[in-house]
Amino acid sequence: MKFNPDIYIDTMGYAFTLPLFKYIGKCDVGCYVHYPTISTDMLSKVSDRRATYNNASFIARSKVLSYLKLLYYKLFAYVYGLAGSCADVVMVNSSWTLEHIRTLWGKDVSTVFPPCDTRAFLNIKRKDVELKLIISIGQFRPEKDHALQIRSFAKFLQKISNDKRRCYKLVLIGSCRNEDDSKRVGSLKVLAAQLNINEHVEFALNVTFKELKNHLSMATIGLHTMWNEHFGIGVVECMAAGVITLAHNSGGPKIDIVTEWRGAPTGFLADSEDSYATLMYDIFSMGNNEKTEMRNRARESVEARFSEKAFETRFIKCMSAVIEESKD
Template sequence: MANFSVEPLFRLLYSLAIPALIASGVLCLCLLMLLCGLRLWFQRRKKQLILSRQHGKKPFVIAFFHPYCNAGGGGERVLWCALRALQKKYKDACYVVYTGDTDATAENILERAYRRFNIRLSQPVKFVFLSRRYLVEASLYPNFTLLGQSLGSVFLGWEALMSCVPDVYIDSMGYAFTLPLFKYLGGCRIGCYVHYPTISTDMLSVVRNRNARFNNAAVIISNPLLSKLKLIYYYIFASIYGLVGSCSDVVMVNSSWTLNHILSLWDCSDRTSIVYPPCDVQAFLDIPLREEESAVEQNIVSVSQFRPEKDHPLQIRAFAKLLEKIAGQQLQPKLILIGGCRNHEDDQRVSGLKKLCQELGVEKGVEFKVNIPFEELKQHLAEAAIGLHTMWNEHFGIGVVECMAAGTIILAHNSGGPKLDIVVPYEGNITGFLAENEDDYADMMAHILTLSPTKRLEIRQNARQSVKRFADQEFEEAFLISVEPLFK
């Protein structure tokens, strides 16, 4: 047998090492030159594509990245209140909103913001309509959804940057992967308002413990190998998410829960602050707090967008169990599901929820109110006995605050923002209730309905007093203080 020598192989690898290092260095240098060239190019065309000169000089441009600005949810209320606050302080600036709502006009979007949130802006806003919003739709990525949507947001951000290069860029919807694009190519000062981290340590624990959730399929849970592979994927994604998030000059989070997760993922403790989202507390506090009467119909109202994480099926199943518990009683409560639909997927989700109601035999007791005006929302809350909220680890819960301000007794999930920031004792008194599963929810709803009118009134009054700290004015003051470094 011929002797095998590794020495020639080592000599070959050694001879290739230096050329490989040189080639890598040249490629890195070319990439750096390309990035520098792109940045210079963007600077030259800054503000020239859609913004005209004002009195001989270019305006200071503040842009918000919010692809679903017409959705009508809590995130959109943050957008409009933030714009209103900035317009009051920085009157000479130009304001831009990058949106993918190509099926609406600027006038339609602003009018809906008024109808839904009772917000009018004092200055014009330029809308940059993005044609590639489908790149961030979850339906486009049945597998590796987080990665797909994040990479899609980079392409969507590129389209936005090509249309307008602002001075200040604020991501108000959670697309952290766009931040390096605007900072290093656009040369922008970067701010972000984080409603919900794209990935969280809780999501890692769900996969690690193989728990069933809307984003952890049964096929993954049942297979140890797939669970491990998904966990590795999540850890890698979390590391990249931390890198892109650290590009921010200013980070605002909406709750204690979000703060804890962002600080564990991003290296940004020196520039991060809690800015509670604005809730139209006063509009709901204006609703008369009527005395409860036994003859009044006991409606249960849910206020949240029709998204999978809101877990509307849990509400319907819990309601079905409640009806079983109180069968035979003269007064039967109704469940009213109020929320916004952003797209065809949300519409299909509502259709699926209606089918679930039929399967459980509760379709006559459940009503769906989709994209309703603000005044109608207030009316439903004014007539409700219970405000229902079922999202696990809700980042904050504007709908929870609205229910409490309107005088309903809130029943929320025992996690996230509702647990840590909202449904907490006020001066030592109860402000609402928490639950975790459908049995808990059914039991607690039955308990609330059996409380005496005096006790209910006491809880409602405590809740109303406690949520005043989430008013629009409180948000505007905290927001302006937080973003001040972006304007220095």
């Protein structure tokens, strides 16, 4: 109350701070939403009684608990919408997030793709190695669905003759935030052993940026399996590094990232063990010229759309009206 800002911008997803600054602080309010606190997908999963990472199986099995949770979600979504409606400027990081926020908040929304340090990845020089690498970049959270990657890779290896399998490896690169993540890595190692592919699967935990770039320089395929990821910076990083992307056919990767550029594809999309395995095989079967052309298109597309410069230009344009109003 002693020092009110002229403009308040939330970039952390704290929607319930917006009415505080709007009506108590009398500020112009803007926000940049990375992920909705609640989404229409979450409502549909509870309504359909589907067990998933945000809907425990014991709730999904119970009509009463599912009804009560759905009621709570709907109430929360309503209040969340009221808080969001206080914003004068609403920016989101992807088309997927845009549709959810527009539905929940009832506001005009602008898409401002997040700033990716594309230069660091565009400068990576490709290395010719005998080993044929598939890499995955992402924290070991349940929604990343690393198990799907391992099962898909196992099916892919079944398509490869025994004498050539030794050349292929899946490297899962990511950070472990806590004990739960460490246990999750342990269960993934058990899965790889059960599928008899543990010698083909490597876990690169908490790697340095230098190590990450080294993996990217040698990889042929960048693998992503999260359903309905809101954006997917890891996908952008792979494309910028010249790694052919194989991402989930949903959310940000489908709508915004792995799209056509200059009338040709920049990567591939899949949604099941079979489709992932088939596309892995197809990618490794591509000719060198075809791979190079796709890599170049992907690199050009991410530099044009997801660089820090592109973010700055779009962000300033969206905020200009509020800034001018604040000056007056």
